[in-house]
Amino acid sequence: MSSEEAAELKHVLATLDDLSAEALGAKIKEYGITAPETKNPLSDPYPFNLMFQTSIGQSGLSPGYMRPETAQGIFVNFKDLYYYNGNKLPFAAAQIGQAFRNEISPRQGLPRVREFTLAEIEHFVDPEDKSHPKYKEGIVNNETLGYFIGRVYLFLTRLGIDKDRLRFRQHLTNEMAHYAADCWDAEIECSYGWIEYVGIADRSAYDLRAHSDKSGVPLVAHEKISEPKGVEKLVITPVKKELGLAFKGSQKNVVEALEAMKEKEALDMKAALESKGEVDFDVCTLGKTVTVTNKMVTIQKEKKKEHQRVVTLSVIEPSSGIGRIIYCLFEHCFYMRPGKAGDEQLNVFRFPAVVAPIKCTVFPLVQNKQYEDVAKYISKSSTIAGISNKIDITGTSIGKRYARTDELGVPLAITVDSTSSVTIRERDSKDQVRVDAEKAASVVREVTEGHKTWQDVWSTFPHHSSASTEE
């Protein structure tokens, strides 16, 4: 293949997500792509609904769909959330839960499954003010969006994702979801290639408007204007006495219909009333047209001071696939520690302490009732302090027990070799310090909750030589 052909194909692959169904079908024909095993021609691509359809209730007449994202649960609660925040902007809601997508061919292990866990934040901002107090100068136009790109970077790297296998990519125009004005993906490289792990979308006002339109409930915020300015507004004032005389019991319907007129319709009525003195007016709640005279309503422009703006908010949404992040953590944290000559390599998961599922293991150095009692005491007080731990009182050699916990990715191992003090070993350096038995659980807690680092511990407590206990 010539280098131009190769370049062309690379470009097509990179922009595949931007193609429509027809354009994709045309490319398939152009390149003569057929079924890999049978060589049969392929039918044309067609859209497929990724939502699982089901039936609600027993009549079989009410179709329902499993949610493909968890975001809507936040949007339908917008009014309550805004109220809960004291009607102040900006505010955000976060949620973790299951979403369901009927993937056509889920063949990428945990990163592509039909039921998965999403963690989404909906951050509501005034569209006229997308600034963010913690944003620093950068190339992304929307400060809040830029702020979240930075926070996602910090979050993923702190979890243990390799920064050299992490990048941010902006969506192509046709690739973006229907609700997004802009979208940046955090992509991580794993053995399945570069895959999206967190999508940061500017959903603008799409969702709130859609819910508002369908429900008839305004989903808006009221922002005080600091210096109330004079604004010219068209004011419609129905004259209730005249309308009552003319329409009797239907007066209320006509009043409401007049007040609901949009600006253009009201201006047309004003002009007609000025020239002809009366005009036909459709009142849909009465299902008929009535005659409105210039005695029945005044329509005029007035200068008013507006003290607050009514705003439909924009939404910035970072959305993370938790299963995907966990999968990548497994790949990025896996490490084979070279064994001594002749020994097999040892597997280690180098999970950062804050994310390791088991925070520490507790061992008596030898099988001895007093050491076991201390180990059980430390294990129990760790559990009470909320530190997940495993206790191992089997008689296996200490080196084997360390290898076992390294393979589980446990960051700290406590070994009881006396009744008053213990050693704490760090997984990656294999360095050990000595601490009082009473203090062990709280030292582990400080490291695993991120208040201290292992370096802090190493410089605080006496060092213990591991030469006699390991390998």
Add this chain to the structure above:
Amino acid sequence: MSSEEAAELKHVLATLDDLSAEALGAKIKEYGITAPETKNPLSDPYPFNLMFQTSIGQSGLSPGYMRPETAQGIFVNFKDLYYYNGNKLPFAAAQIGQAFRNEISPRQGLPRVREFTLAEIEHFVDPEDKSHPKYKEGIVNNETLGYFIGRVYLFLTRLGIDKDRLRFRQHLTNEMAHYAADCWDAEIECSYGWIEYVGIADRSAYDLRAHSDKSGVPLVAHEKISEPKGVEKLVITPVKKELGLAFKGSQKNVVEALEAMKEKEALDMKAALESKGEVDFDVCTLGKTVTVTNKMVTIQKEKKKEHQRVVTLSVIEPSSGIGRIIYCLFEHCFYMRPGKAGDEQLNVFRFPAVVAPIKCTVFPLVQNKQYEDVAKYISKSSTIAGISNKIDITGTSIGKRYARTDELGVPLAITVDSTSSVTIRERDSKDQVRVDAEKAASVVREVTEGHKTWQDVWSTFPHHSSASTEE
């Protein structure tokens, strides 16, 4: 209605869940029950599948069902969980997640919805040993089941459920689910009546056997026999040389089929070989019948010492509806505090500290930058310590702010009235103590994590008179 009729109807209502569809239909006819508004006759009851059906993948040919319980996820992972526990019994796995039931008419608010959160424990025991180390003498036959009844009682009452509106009821025979050998429900009384909140089922070996049968994978435990006893076992020994001569390439199939024979089939073959010297034998992996001679296999009873038993475990399962418990907590914890003469009553949610969603509120007593800085510092260090808190720096009166947080059920309120010390107010007694600003977050933490009670705090710190600050 006579008192006998009334008693009869009460009995029918109490045992409704025990009736079959036919018996229920007969009762409906017997009592002349018709549709409440139209008085039309009712059709016969018929079974309705409570699982939501959907279609997996794009062909439309693969039906799937939303899970109606979360338990199966634990059963299919049995082998890994048993291994993870070092092949020791007993062990349990716990899980929280969403389940889906296509309720026919969900009209009981949060206690009856089509998607809900379940928290289930599968506790695996040796069916020959359902004892439990923490069980005390009682009337329930199965110690593990009895232990969980006790634990559920402690759990629910500690959360704040009123013990006088909590009871345990054993299922009627026909009421039990198909997988249960025994089942006890924890029922709580709320405005919807007595409803099941936690079901504690003895699922015996139903699920493990079902998964084993369908998958062909044995889901068993191996228990050492402490005093290995002699057991007479039937031993089948294929003579590979003879079988190789007779069957050549198919020898392996015939050997495996012989070794897989159950006891009865083997004894029949033994008798046939002894009387006739040869017998027909179906080898299904070859799809044909072969002739086996008494040179090709020996079958005899041998005395062996059995060192371990192979056991299919029984399962005890406490299963809780989290939404239902939360609903009942709202009802049981709601309290209207009498107001002073002329004042409206004040609403309080008396959530126990360990379960309240917001653990504390922080207020500066007056709007003053120094007090606000202290309040922000305490709020931030509480957040870092994992204590959910709300800070209120509006200028509202302190009495109104206390009323607001009582209505949210917040157990503790910190008021900053100096730069070095603060008061902590307890919601229900309205008692206050004074503590150093530096200590406030940790005092709150100890109470909300259950390590100390308010009584402990009250007896440790100086009392503060609330007379000047409240009402």
